[in-house]
């Protein structure tokens with residue numbers, strides 16, 4: 001069997017998009033768990049991130065993540081280009097799905113997957129410039145003070161709003177991704193398919209809410225309520 005042919009076919013591409021999407025979801029769960037340590041305070045947060053970046057395996061993990069992210073995008077762009085090539089004349093009028101069983105028509109969310117995916121990509125680039133390649137503060141112990149960076153970034157309400165809106169877009173992308181992935185993995189069993197779908201959607205909401213809480217929490221830490229005197 002020629003694997004290259006399998007993975008360049010439409011079904012193979014959809015499978016790879018779903019598989020890489022699943023890895024990205026796992027990354028997000030781990031990233032959220034690490035970021036929630038922010039609530040535990042500066043020492044816990046900075047020591048955790050220092051341990052992470054000083055492990056030589058982090059470079060392998062980062063390269064792997066980059067490759068998975070790139071494959072997810074390249075395969076999606078390939079599918080879109082192919083579907084346009086197969087249908088050079090666009091329909092004069094779009095028809096939206098009216099019911100769940102109306103599979104021949106486009107659903108609102110599948111049409112916006114490309115848009116929400118592009119916004120997610122732009123968010124990730126901005127996010128890396130802000131945090132990974134952002135200002136370098138140091139703690140008295142001589143390690144990077146990411147806690148201070150996060151406090152500084154989210155003292156700006158514009159950044160907080162940007163993150164909260166971006167998380168809404170990402171939830172939308174993951175929510176729809178869950179149903180495409182459940183179909184692509186071929187688990188159309190009447191008991192498992194809906195369960196997996198709802199596990200995926202549940203994770204989408206948990207990830208979105210978890211990440212949206214952090215900028216708001218950080219902003220509120222910066223601005224204690226009136227009447228409270230911090231020593």
Ligand code: HEM
Pocket residue numbers: 028031035049053062120124127128131132146150163170211212214215
């Ligand atoms: C409140 C939301 C978030 C906060 C506070 C946050 C915080 C951070 C911080 C502090 C880093 C730098 C880690 C380091 O250099 O040691 C980082 C890296 C990163 N973040 Fe986030 N993050 C958030 C949401 C997200 C989301 C939603 C995504 C993806 C859609 C994401 C993707 C990444 C990636 C890819 C890296 C680089 C990882 C690496 O190179 O090891 N983050 N984030």
